[in-house]
Amino acid sequence: MNNQALRDPWPAQDIAVLASMRLKEAGPRPADPGNAHEQRQEAAALGRALFNDTRLSRNGQVACASCHSAGKQFQDGRPFGQGIGTGQRRTMPLMGAAHSPFLFWDGRKDSAWSQALGPLEDGAEHGANRVRLVKTVQAHYSAQYQAVFGPLPPLGGLPDDASPLGTPAEQKAWSAMPEGSRDAVNRVFANMGKSIAAFERSISYGESRFDRYADATVAGDGRGQEVLSPQEVRGLRLFLTKGQCVTCHNGPLLTDHAFHNTGIPPLDPAKPDRGRADGLRKLLQDEFNCLGRYSDARPEQCGELRFLATDDPGQLAAFRTPSLRNVADRAPYMHAGQFATLQQVVEHYAKSPEAALGHSELARPGERHAERQAIRLSAADIQDLAAFLGTLSGPVVQSR
Template sequence: MRHPWNASWLLGSLFAASAAVLVTLAHAGPRSTGAEGWSERELAVLATLSLQRLPPAPVDPSNAVERRPAAVELGRRLFSDARFSANGKVSCASCHDPQRQFQDGLPVSRGVGTGARRAMPIVGAGHSPWLFWDGRKDSLWSQALGPLEDAVEHGGNRTRYAQLVAAHYRAPYEAVFGTMPPLDGLPPDAGPHGAVAEQAAWAAMSERQRAAVSRVFANIGKAIAAYEKSLQHEPTRLDRYVDAVVAGRTADAGVLQPDELRGLRLFIGKGQCVSCHNGPLFSDRQFHNTGVPPRDPARPDRGRADATAKVRADEFNCLGAFSDAAPAQCQELRFMVEDDPALLGAFKTPGLRGVAQRAPYMHAGQLATL
């Protein structure tokens, strides 16, 4: 499924080239002028921006169903179902609105309560080994589960969600994941998180019951991830321009305005924005502390520094019991950097396709405009 949004209208949002390409180009031979005044070095960098250069998202070995059409369709339905929330009003689409590039346009997201960070767009998220601004999840399906149990996002619990699937999605669920476990006799509201009563009810369940409910819960995330991974960017004006000049053609008149071209030259040149915002998705998918002021100076967000312990302890990570991967396939998690001081206050480089239409900016909406 391709999402039909328009191109960004500000070339200050456009970035280029991977660090490896830049290093290679730095040692390249003499510059010569190419199409429309771009040097050979610049054209080589521009080429890396094209959406045509984006490979398919890597297969996630921890989610065996992610490419099954039936899983994509089930995930599409679950994504927009507001019954999967404590108040029956919040769905994944509430914060990841398809009409807003799968985000909500708010400084910090609002579910059943108010969060502390912005909703990130999800198109292209399957190319990243880490999810959320701080990377506290290591797969799309694990990421999808986090908000469902979060007190200020969906605010629900596992037995409630499992029973919703049994009541409303049994046939499509079983077509993808096999027979649902029996859920008779379970408390209506129980889970390892949430209210004290919910946690107590969860503790009173047998280990077998908890494992069965958690398996259904994990499969909810895997179906949603299959849908999210099916979403793709549409080519933009930038792609039209880049594809033309890299091929040695003159771009269509007016496809980029003069100020946009000046911005593009800055971003791949003097501005060096390409150092972090590179490739077709304009992100190195790494974590950096760029000195953005915290939203709450009294309680600064520690970002990636606190996330590594969370992802390591997550029962739904690549090495967990609900993953479909073999341990040897979980290289990112096994060799995750955890003790680097540079992780303090570091957040993931956001992808910037269509960014001019996604104000406000930064991880907590600290900046109102580009």
């Protein structure tokens, strides 16, 4: 490669990092061992129908697509998810979910199919209950379900409304059901999630201007580098250097898939969100996790779950690193929409405030820090970084 041909020269080590950040480096979406049906067209077709069905909610008005709107990058643009009630966190987009070992802001789910089940029974989202959901599948999707998963279990004699997570009356009705009936309902419920995950697998990010710039830089194509403006390139240099963004936002999806406390201010200082600390507990107790009886995985295929560190104090008030792909198109930002603009996000990291709960990983000016240095950015730097983040937007692609 003739580095002199480049409009924007880069050190060899930075070119290697840019190459690793290209979307094509993500490779094929990894198979989920817990979902044996995720690549079947019939499962995806059923999942698409379930994803858009408002009958899977207590009031008949909320579907998965209500918060994960195809017209809004499969999220909703709100600070909090809005179902039959108002949630407590921001809706995350679906693209890239197949690459992440843990889902939701607190990582309380370890697969796309298990994640899809949570909102169905959440009181602020769909607000439905497990038995009624399964009876809805029986009434409206029997043929499609059986084409994928085989015969539906007999559901006669069951109460209309019962769930281990519902109202006190629904929980009582669930407890009164025979164990075999509860297992049969759980099996169909899990398969609903597996179908929805099969549909969601078809949704992915498309390449952005940044990807074209990185390709040109790797190829020594100075003309190709013109896809980014000088300001955007300055922002990219900051992203890789003193902005320290690449520390967590790395790889082709621009996330390390990990959880970090970066001192994001809680909406209610009297009740700060415990984030990953509570998410871990919920994950380990979840009957639909990778090691559960409704997973298709063998225990040795659940390494992420089997070897979790449960005593790490750094998980307190830590939240999942979101992908930065298409980030400029989905304000507001952070787990509860605390910031309205990308400039405010970058300003937060430059200020490095103390955490309201737990300990922020960000270094503060004058603080001795084992792993980081304080982030020092000028007002112009903040504008340049925000401009670069706008280059990460590309189309949302549906493969089927």
